[in-house]
Amino acid sequence: MNGTTAALYTFFVETLPYITILVFLVGMFLRVTRWSSAPKDHQNPKMDLVDSIKYVILDVMLFRKTFRRDKLTWLLVFAFHGSIGGILFGHMRGFHLWSASIFDPFGHWMTEFMIHTLPIYVGYTLIITTFLLLVRRFRLEDKQLSSLSNDYIALILLLIAAIVGQGMRLFPPESVPTEIYNVVFIPRLIVLHLEVVPSYHWFHWHVLMTQLFVMYTPFSKYIHILTGVITPAIYGSRRKELGI
Amino acid sequence: MASNIQEKAKKALGEFTKRQLMELDTCSHCALCTDMCPAYNESKNVLHAPGVRTSKLVKLYDKKHGFWTKLFGEKEITEKEIEELAESTYHCSLCGRCMESCPFGFQTHELWIKAREIVDSLEASPENVIRLAGLMDENMNPYGLEPDTRLDWSFFTDLDDAPELDEAEIAYFVGCTTAYKGANHDVAFAICSLLENQGENWTLLGEDEWCCGAPSVMSGKTEEAKKYAEHNVELFESKKIKRVITGCAGCYRMLKFEYPVMLGRKPNFEVMHAVQYLHEQLTTGRLEVEQGKEKIIYHDPCELGRLGGIIKEPREVLAKITSELIEFDEHGVDSKCCGGGGLLQSVNNDMRLNIVKEKLDEAVEKGAEMLVSACPACKLAFVDGVREFKHDIEIYDIHELIAKRLGVSD
Ligand code: SF4
Ligand code: SF4
Numbered sequence: 001m002n003g004t005t006a007a008l009y010t011f012f013v014e015t016l017p018y019i020t021i022l023v024f025l026v027g028m029f030l031r032v033t034r035w036s037s038a039p040k041d042h043q044n045p046k047m048d049l050v051d052s053i054k055y056v057i058l059d060v061m062l063f064r065k066t067f068r069r070d071k072l073t074w075l076l077v078f079a080f081h082g083s084i085g086g087i088l089f090g091h092m093r094g095f096h097l098w099s100a101s102i103f104d105p106f107g108h109w110m111t112e113f114m115i116h117t118l119p120i121y122v123g124y125t126l127i128i129t130t131f132l133l134l135v136r137r138f139r140l141e142d143k144q145l146s147s148l149s150n151d152y153i154a155l156i157l158l159l160i161a162a163i164v165g166q167g168m169r170l171f172p173p174e175s176v177p178t179e180i181y182n183v184v185f186i187p188r189l190i191v192l193h194l195e196v197v198p199s200y201h202w203f204h205w206h207v208l209m210t211q212l213f214v215m216y217t218p219f220s221k222y223i224h225i226l227t228g229v230i231t232p233a234i235y236g237s238r239r240k241e242l243g244i
Numbered sequence: 245m246a247s248n249i250q251e252k253a254k255k256a257l258g259e260f261t262k263r264q265l266m267e268l269d270t271c272s273h274c275a276l277c278t279d280m281c282p283a284y285n286e287s288k289n290v291l292h293a294p295g296v297r298t299s300k301l302v303k304l305y306d307k308k309h310g311f312w313t314k315l316f317g318e319k320e321i322t323e324k325e326i327e328e329l330a331e332s333t334y335h336c337s338l339c340g341r342c343m344e345s346c347p348f349g350f351q352t353h354e355l356w357i358k359a360r361e362i363v364d365s366l367e368a369s370p371e372n373v374i375r376l377a378g379l380m381d382e383n384m385n386p387y388g389l390e391p392d393t394r395l396d397w398s399f400f401t402d403l404d405d406a407p408e409l410d411e412a413e414i415a416y417f418v419g420c421t422t423a424y425k426g427a428n429h430d431v432a433f434a435i436c437s438l439l440e441n442q443g444e445n446w447t448l449l450g451e452d453e454w455c456c457g458a459p460s461v462m463s464g465k466t467e468e469a470k471k472y473a474e475h476n477v478e479l480f481e482s483k484k485i486k487r488v489i490t491g492c493a494g495c496y497r498m499l500k501f502e503y504p505v506m507l508g509r510k511p512n513f514e515v516m517h518a519v520q521y522l523h524e525q526l527t528t529g530r531l532e533v534e535q536g537k538e539k540i541i542y543h544d545p546c547e548l549g550r551l552g553g554i555i556k557e558p559r560e561v562l563a564k565i566t567s568e569l570i571e572f573d574e575h576g577v578d579s580k581c582c583g584g585g586g587l588l589q590s591v592n593n594d595m596r597l598n599i600v601k602e603k604l605d606e607a608v609e610k611g612a613e614m615l616v617s618a619c620p621a622c623k624l625a626f627v628d629g630v631r632e633f634k635h636d637i638e639i640y641d642i643h644e645l646i647a648k649r650l651g652v653s654d
Contacts, residue, residue, distance in 0.1 A: 235349025
């Protein structure tokens, strides 16, 4: 690591995460204040846990309503969200939330496939579907939808983060593989354990984009990642109350 | 633009509830709901798409209450924005179909009513909607007819003696569209005849019956609707009514779901749609009908099915009178609107008729001899559609059909 790379590494990996967390928390505080200062709802169904979970799974995770009407759009949105889910899950291994050994019962081949081969395809899927969603948005603009600027910014940010993330996988690392390489974002709290030393060009961009994504969440449409489970839960409970 | 309008807009926008604001913030402007919207599909006007309405609303909200207004001040809402919001908000039949296609399941019906409240506070409601509000004020009904003519429908039917009792077990709440629209007089007569046939202790409210208040809610005057709720509930309770029965899907929703919210308490009576009553009578063996073979197609009124939860009862009732009950491709919670709701008729009747045409086309294509619904507004839309487009199909309300089959009405 030369001097510039080391300085960038220090900034992106050791300084920026604190700023990211701060911006995220302030943003969430503002967002929650915005909602909580609004008048109370007059009519809210009695929450029914089973039905709420059922509709979150069916409607948000599986996009059942879209599936029933338009299979092609369903494939696009499902593949997009599915690939994000897959990538997030994959990253959790780096943060030691699970280990590759969970695939051991299915054999060595399966473990190899799940942790080395599949993620590459999932990465491509995310890039392609994000791009297609951008094209779709652009094509439907002023015909079926009217985007806010953050609808585009959010997709573009995600697309860049996905491309540079994929770049890290595809381009050979600068150093020889090591047993384990630790990226300490926040000591003892957020530590990423990598199997190879990454290419710093891609890595810095990826880390920057990802953190921008986190910072942008409370201020943008990304907020639906968090609220998207609340509204269908209310919808599910309401259906239950109506008996349908 | 006048600063008092800006102030009014700020106040009205600030009345989005916590859930509604969360829904507006959650909307991804993905247009997954657009295909399902009957109004958009009819006009292809981007302003009529539900997801566009949410973008417009959130933009306006942010101009007055957004994060940055605290730092940089509020922004002015322009004439154009107000016009677009009014155009968008009133080109909607309030059918709630967008809720059924939105992955997040937003309670769009309530959201669009709130949007109409905002349009009202901006003094931008369409002319006919403003006129309707005036008629409501004067006559307690949206048709501008004298309250003392509310029972006139009974003169046109064979109802000899319309009961108006001081106390009764059951009250039949006729509703304005049934009482004042000729096409629905037989519906009122059929329901009265059924109650009579079943030996119920029942009453009408006569000229004391006021509109349920739904037109006020739909014109963004929810506060004013409260006076209708208070009057009607007081009337029912003074007559010691135990069960209120109505044949109108819109009245049913108001009485059952909106009144308790408006009044902040549960009234002392049960609310039933007449089709539930029929269902109860038929399934408990207190009423029997002969099954025929007519090819009948059932249309779910939006306020009864998707928004009211009554989906299986009308089907079970119809299955008793025909062995040939057929369905629209999209039915139940997915049912396509007939265009008869949301005051669409007074804002854009051509759009309403073109929406109803689609339903009629499908019914005829499927070979239905009769199209049956359970709401006077739907019946009216279908009758107008058949008259306009000359479809060869009979239009009935479910209560009329049953009464006819029983021989208690013509
Ligand atoms: S309620 Fe019905 S008409 Fe109105 S926006 Fe939703 S789908 Fe369209
Ligand atoms: S489907 Fe839901 S999230 Fe998408 S535009 Fe419509 S209302 Fe918004």
